[in-house]
Amino acid sequence: MSFKKIAVFGVGLIGGSFALALKRQSAVAEVVGVGRRRETLEQAVRLGLIDRIASDVADAVNGADLILLAAPVAQTGALLEAIAPHLQPGTVMTDAGSTKSDVVAVARAVLGDKIEQFVPGHPIAGREQNGPEAALPDLYVGKKVILTPLQENPSALVENVASAWKQCGAIIHELTAQEHDAVFAAVSHLPHLLAYALVDDIAARPNAERLFQYAASGFRDFTRIAGSSPEMWRDIALANRPALLAELDAYLVQVTEMRDLLDKRDGTALEALFGRAQSARQAWIAAIEAAEQQRPYEQGGD
């Protein structure tokens, strides 16, 4: 389908790439942008990510088929409060937040009956750079976008959101918000916290300089995600606190058991554990590589 008007709140990497991809596909007649900083919005216009800057929220929302919230997650409640009074029947809203249960809770509290017009989402794509100048038309090509539809969402509205992401080249997956948060606590949020913990542990020592001097490529890759934004990861950790606490507890048990194997000099059990992990990772990498070869387009971006 094609859209006559899309409003994007937050025109950085995520929102800007979404808008740019749809414009390149001629899937939308007009994209209007909303943001806190005038300079960023003007840059988004110059880069061709959006067609114009909305004069206010009412102007942005009026007549829009689809609204994407791509501002920092902490602003979600305030944005929904500003949007709600102007929201017309038939407009669907979605978001791009890394956690979903908390977004759903905020949306329910703010939107009341209009919750049926909010379809929560999470595109699994990113780059190290941020801001409008980092936006790419092919950021989402071959990438997963997870939608966590609510019971209240009419299927036609869910389909509209899915259609927009598909036209960006993305592959749509559906999970419940709770499933989403449990999955990402395990495979994303936990590793981020573990990497931060290791670097902070080492940096706090009297001989930190010597330790870093001998750290090599294994340490570099293991800790790459400890270069991520502290504010963003604080928000994600707090937003996904119950699932993340469960993951941290499970991991502490696992590492304690491994430590006890080493303490007992149980080389056989350690080798078995390492071997299971190696096999699982090799199978996972093989599956990724097979999937990449089936992608419909060339991959761009991250």
Added chain:
Amino acid sequence: MSFKKIAVFGVGLIGGSFALALKRQSAVAEVVGVGRRRETLEQAVRLGLIDRIASDVADAVNGADLILLAAPVAQTGALLEAIAPHLQPGTVMTDAGSTKSDVVAVARAVLGDKIEQFVPGHPIAGREQNGPEAALPDLYVGKKVILTPLQENPSALVENVASAWKQCGAIIHELTAQEHDAVFAAVSHLPHLLAYALVDDIAARPNAERLFQYAASGFRDFTRIAGSSPEMWRDIALANRPALLAELDAYLVQVTEMRDLLDKRDGTALEALFGRAQSARQAWIAAIEAAEQQRPYEQGGD
């Protein structure tokens, strides 16, 4: 200096690259190779890594200026026992093991008075591939080689080992064996065990397939080292057990404290921890990049 004869025990990536680099620099007149598998040795000859295959240990050791032990660490004791009866005054032995205290203990037990001729070492270089065909003449260019000389080592013998590695393009560092093992427990052995633990933790779950399905680039980098050889890492973990247990205990404390901050919803303290880690990692990466710009040669290999 140049060497008239070097004997390499184990002609794979590490030993083969050492031999090849010295031959390319015309730093050695003859390299003889020793190994368990005839086929590997013949391949090393074909690839020009070694000049000839030794007919036996006595033939390898006789007249050698320098002997490098580059076989799996578990063979160190047996190799030293085979070499010791043939060892002549003036010949220096070194090794390439990832742990040093255990190698020193074995060497002292086997060599007796001849311990003065053994200068322990650890080149910090590797590739994902192994075997003679993975050997590169520039594997060690710009890389650190750590020597952990013993009180008994005459400085001339230490200098001979250092000279060989320098002619491979490496940068020599000296630590005690205990310092070496404490440093690498923190920045290498601990992250390996943590990565194995995470992958095994996830692989063991009933919903492992779904979890791996949504794992992305952060997870891939964090767990890259969980693709390493289970046998090799079992041996390293057992060899460096005391230092590694201390690291595991410190990390368990650190993660438990971080978990408690999350449990208490202490976003300020979490953000501070993440921020310290981010800053420390950024400073480390900047230092690495500055050092790489000062390298004497182009970097090759890993």
